[in-house]
Amino acid sequence: MQVRVGPGRGAVVVAVALAAVLGGCAKSADGDGKNASSASPAAKGEGAKGTGTASGGSIGAAGSACELPVRFDIAKHWKAKAIDAEVVLSKGSKGSDGDLGGSLADAFLRQGPVTAACEIDAKPAGHIGFLRVWTGKPGKADAASVLREFVAAEDDVSKERYHSFRTGSGLTGVEVEYLYTSKLLDETKTETALAVGTPDGPVVLHLGGMDTEEHEAMRPAYELAKRTLEST
DSSP, rough: OOOOOOSSSHHHHHHHHHHHHHTTTTTTETTOTTTTTTOHHHHHHHHTSSSSSEEEEEEESTTTTSBOSEEEEETTTTTEEEEEEHHHHHTTTOTTTTHHHHHHHHHHHHHTTTEEEEEEOOGGGGGSOOHHHHHHEOOOOOOHHHHHHHHHOOEEEEEEEEEEEETSSOOEEEEEEEEEEEEETTEEEEEEEEEEEOOOOOOEEEEEOSSSHHHHHHHHHHHHHHHOOOEE
């Protein structure tokens, strides 16, 4: 997700401070999955066949790095951090730049109808990008509507391609691939996201990346998460 603010040192300082807050309130699991649950049977089977990326354990269940309405496997060496959005938003609203701090926090942590809940960093695995998990409140909105609102909130997107999918556990959802154009960098890249509905509210998984090449390199980790996705 891109944060769009006007130029100025104040904005930069608040952004840096917000990043520090995000790191400070996060509970991490090391890349080898020492603090994560064991890999799901589906992931173990794929690994044995050599058709998928190796699992580093699962997140989502109680006691895992990120407690979520869903559970899924993360790729080996990727590092998961839970985000307490309420804490971050509260601290951001008290920033020295007044409303700017709250606006930046809101831009980092909210996109459309969902709020950031977990960030899974690919850097320990040698890539530049994240698989982010966003959650929403229970309601009548279906997965397709939630995903469309999520993508629309990103701005500067094009060539969206939506389709339905079903996980190995029978969980159904909607997935989208699209292009995002950064006006700042004058560059267009591929991004992918999916949404599922749960009794505790919608969940969105989003895979970005520094550029399309990094996105494609990280795609097996995203596919692992999608394939093993199930309700907690």
